[in-house]
Amino acid sequence: MVVRESFQTQLDELREMLVQLGQLAENALEEAIDALKNQDIDQALRIIDNDYRINDLEEEINDKAILLIAKQAPVASDLRRIIVSIKISSDIERIADFAVNIAKSVIRIGNEPLIKPLIDIPALAETAKEMLTEAIQAYKEEDIVLAKRMADKDDYVDEKYGQLIQEILSMMKEYPDSTNQIIQLSFVCRYIERTADHATNIAESIVYLVKGKHYDLNE
Amino acid sequence: MTTLTIEKKNNKRKIEKNQSTSNASNKKNVFETKDLNLWYGEEHALKEINLSIPENEVTAIIGPSGCGKSTFIKTLNRMVEMVPIVKISGAIKYREKNIFQPKYRVEELRTQVGMVFQKPNPFPKSIYDNIAYGPRIHGIRNKKILDQIVEKSLRGAAIWDEVKDRLNENAYGLSGGQQQRICIARCLAIEPDVILMDEPTSALDPISTLKVEELVQELKKDYSIAIVTHNMQQAARISDKTAFFLNGEVVEFSGTDALFSNPEDKRTEDYITGRFG
Numbered sequence: 001m002v003v004r005e006s007f008q009t010q011l012d013e014l015r016e017m018l019v020q021l022g023q024l025a026e027n028a029l030e031e032a033i034d035a036l037k038n039q040d041i042d043q044a045l046r047i048i049d050n051d052y053r054i055n056d057l058e059e060e061i062n063d064k065a066i067l068l069i070a071k072q073a074p075v076a077s078d079l080r081r082i083i084v085s086i087k088i089s090s091d092i093e094r095i096a097d098f099a100v101n102i103a104k105s106v107i108r109i110g111n112e113p114l115i116k117p118l119i120d121i122p123a124l125a126e127t128a129k130e131m132l133t134e135a136i137q138a139y140k141e142e143d144i145v146l147a148k149r150m151a152d153k154d155d156y157v158d159e160k161y162g163q164l165i166q167e168i169l170s171m172m173k174e175y176p177d178s179t180n181q182i183i184q185l186s187f188v189c190r191y192i193e194r195t196a197d198h199a200t201n202i203a204e205s206i207v208y209l210v211k212g213k214h215y216d217l218n219e
Numbered sequence: 220m221t222t223l224t225i226e227k228k229n230n231k232r233k234i235e236k237n238q239s240t241s242n243a244s245n246k247k248n249v250f251e252t253k254d255l256n257l258w259y260g261e262e263h264a265l266k267e268i269n270l271s272i273p274e275n276e277v278t279a280i281i282g283p284s285g286c287g288k289s290t291f292i293k294t295l296n297r298m299v300e301m302v303p304i305v306k307i308s309g310a311i312k313y314r315e316k317n318i319f320q321p322k323y324r325v326e327e328l329r330t331q332v333g334m335v336f337q338k339p340n341p342f343p344k345s346i347y348d349n350i351a352y353g354p355r356i357h358g359i360r361n362k363k364i365l366d367q368i369v370e371k372s373l374r375g376a377a378i379w380d381e382v383k384d385r386l387n388e389n390a391y392g393l394s395g396g397q398q399q400r401i402c403i404a405r406c407l408a409i410e411p412d413v414i415l416m417d418e419p420t421s422a423l424d425p426i427s428t429l430k431v432e433e434l435v436q437e438l439k440k441d442y443s444i445a446i447v448t449h450n451m452q453q454a455a456r457i458s459d460k461t462a463f464f465l466n467g468e469v470v471e472f473s474g475t476d477a478l479f480s481n482p483e484d485k486r487t488e489d490y491i492t493g494r495f496g
């Protein structure tokens with residue numbers, strides 16, 4: 001017999017809201033990568049316009065979490081689930097902000113011809129997006145093996161980011177007229193690298209949720 | 220760089236365990252039970268209990284109705300023997316002496332180990348006489364000394380200011396929360412070593428409950444306390460260690476912080492999160 005059925009239902013709802021938030025952020029990130037690849041300013045503007053939905057849902061999650069703490073006096077894994085939902089929603093919201101930042105860079109680059117075809121940057125962004133997708137999946141299924149694998153991918157993104165930045169900045173001398181574009185692209189790389197960090201934070205939260213112990217996957 | 224390295228940032232459980240072992244070396248236990256079993260007739264109410272109640276700490280005992288928690292603390296001052304069909308095996312050491320030894324004087328034990336019950340049970344006497352009752356039995360007749368004991372005990376139970384001008388009034392005229400603190404004061408008057416509390420706040424309103432909880436925190440500086448409670452949040456708030464009883468067994472006994480944040484046993488988790496019980 002489930003004694004606290006309504007409490008359990010509310011915890012399930014909280015989880016669903018968080019998964020939904022994750023999906024919204026995934027979409028935003030995917031659209032941002034597309035907008036970058038296609039220099040699509042209209043799409044970039046849509047990402048910025050739609051960001052309020054993610055912010056609103058994050059607030060809703062926080063409000064629900066606070067009410068559950070206040071009214072249900074949760075302990076042990078229930079408490080961890082609620083605390084972790086506050087933390088994860090904040091990581092996801094931040095990732096969505098990076099999608100907005102990428103969109104803004106797309107607008108700033110505008111229709112200016114690119115100094116070189118974009119291959120590595122979208123590929124890195126794809127990896128970061130995959131990390132978010134896996135983090136949400138790991139959260140849904142409480143799969144700590146998947147969560148812990150995030151450390152590997154984060155190392156890869158960090159390394160690749162270092163190489164890309166070197167490469168982009170070395171173009172400064174070669175293309176002095178394209179400074180704006182070069183700076184915007186280096187910002188984009190930074191946003192992608194930070195996205196991977198936040199996905200890794202989510203993975204840490206999942207391990208904490210399941211095991212009740214703190215792991216640092218973000219070394 | 221690409222090799223997977225997962226380091227535990229800080230394994231809190233481990234740290235806590237280390238602390239508790241270091242505590243064990245310099246912190247004494249007032250009670251230690253060894254393979255304690257108790258039967259009410261055929262019913263096996265306590266099974267192989269090995270628990271220690273540390274000095275100057277609050278030990279909470281939680282568990283569903285009928286799990287043996289009240290039986291357990293009533294065994295510590297041998298009150299359970301008042302039930303005629305009780306049979307006990309194993310040992311309970313109070314300050315390293317087995318309280319079941321034939322030579323052991325139960326009156327002496329109960330002087331050292333006071334008890335506060337679920338329902339406030341003051342005597343139908345004045346507030347003053349309630350508190351002075353124990354010391355008088357112990358032969359104290361000097362009015363000045365009795366006055367001092369009464370004041371000290373009432374202050375100790377955080378009720379002096381509320382009753383100091385009406386010490387000669389009947390204790391029955393006080394509120395439930397005040398009566399319970401009178402009972403705690405009565406317990407303090409004989410200067411016990413250990414205080415056992417059997418659901419001391421379950422008949423009290425929330426504010427009186429918080430007052431008694433605050434009081435317990437104060438009292439542990441001078442006394443060692445074991446408290447049985449149905450209120451898990453109360454156990455979480457006021458105790459240093461918590462024992463979870465189920466069907467007469469101790470399922471888990473650990474630091475309260477660990478037990479309420481990350482219990483080791485699934486049954487403990489289910490109970491404290493309200494999944495059963």
